[in-house]
Amino acid sequence: MPAGKLIDMYAVQVFVAVTEEGSMSGAASRMGISQSGCRRWFGNWRTISA
Amino acid sequence: MILVDRTTRPLTLTPFGLALRNRGAILSEELCNLKAQVLDAGRGVKPDLRIGLVDSFAATCGSAFTRQMLGRVAQLSVRTGLSPQQGESLLRRDLDLIITSDPLMDANDVVRYRLFTERYFVITPKALDKPLQSLDDLRALANVLPVVRFNRLSQVGLQIERHMRGLGVRMPNRLELDNADALTAMVADGIGWAVTSPMCFLQACTWVENVTAHLVPQLSLERSLYLVARRNEYSAFFADACETARNVILDTFLPRLSALGKGVETLVTIDEEDSREYF
Structure with a gap:
């Protein structure tokens, strides 16, 4: 997540879903989106800038 | 980072x-x-609401309850099923409010209201002309006629099973069913005997003429139906729903139960209006 950008609540929900479900497929199912979509949203969270 | x-x-x-x-x-x-x-x-805004009703309530009071609720919501979706499924759906947020026999005591952040309590009783085929007054009579019956039981995945089935085992009434597992209508029909047809509740009995009103109801005091087994919702959500609406459900029990359920003429309405107790229980 780049510095200065507002945190997207949807991205937060995807992050929580992936980490709680332990898999992209579980998270995608919980969020009602495709696995590739889920991976893309989660990918945004690799790092967070100070 | x-x-x-x-x-x-x-x-x-x-x-x-x-x-x-x-x-x-x-x-x-x-x-x-x-x-x-x-x-x-x-407050004044009408919500879209998803309600879950346990099967016995849906079959006996569902239409009266739904009709009254329709005036209070913008959109209403009703789902029926067994209590454990309703509870899971509420916690998963697939439902907003449920009427269930399981008060979800292990769950935080839910609010519960007890609608009424009903004691279980025994039904036997009408042809079996033998009064049941004690647990010894019940044990003797279990030796000569198979029990027709509720599915043990249901709250009612599980509760009856545990209680009867505690009372030392041995009931070999021959036949189990997942709805009260079919269960009473089996008894009416002479296949066996069963333990049931007044609401489940009313659900099967087509068959009650062909069964005998035995209000065995020593059975001392009861269940309550609760209205359960997530705490601090739709709270004004929750109070409305409690009032509506209570009125349906008083004005529809109890009179219909009395009309069966089996005396089972005496097994139902409703908390006084000023001592109603929210917890």
């Missing part, structure tokens, strides 16, 4: 990632509550 350690499988969270997940989970939960809280703040 790195959030995820991708060198391990399955991937693990760094302390930054853990902080994001823990705080994010709280924010997500708040977001899910947002709509209900906004509607609650507006």
Whole structure:
């Protein structure tokens, strides 16, 4: 997540879903989106800038 | 700051990632509550509501309850089923309000209201002309006629099973059914005997003429039906729903039960209006 950008609540929900479900497929199912979509949203969270 | 350690499988969270997940989970939960809280703040706004009704309530009081609720909501979706499924759906947010025999005592953040309590009783085929007054009579009956039981995945089935075992009434497992209508029909047809509740009995009103009801006091087994919702969501509406459900029990359920002429209405107790229980 780049510095200065507002945190997207949807991205937060995807992050929580992936980490709680332990898999992209579980998270995608919980969020009602495709696995590739889920991976893309989660990918945004690799790092967070100070 | 790195959030995820991708060198391990399955991937693990760094302390930054853990902080994001823990705080994010709280924010997500708040977001899910947002709509209900906004509607609650507006009080006059009619919500879209998803209600779950346990089968016996749906079959006996469902139409009267739904008709009255329709005037209070913008959109209503009703789902029926067994109590354990209703509870799971409420906690998963697939439903907003449920009428169930399971008060979800292990769940935090739900509010419960007891609608009524009913004692179980025994039904036997009408042709079996033998009064049942004690547990010894019941044990003797279990030796000569098979029991027709509720499915043990249901709240009612599980509760009866545990209680009878505690009383030392041995009931070999021959036949189990997942709805009260079919259960009473089996008894009416002479296949066996069963333990049932007044609401389940009314659900099977087509068959009651061909069964005998035995109000065995020593059975001392009861269940309550509750209205359960998530705490602090739709709270104004929850009070309305409690009032509506209570009126349906008093004005529809009890008179219909009395009309069966079997005396089972005496097994139902409703809390006084000023001692109603929210917990």
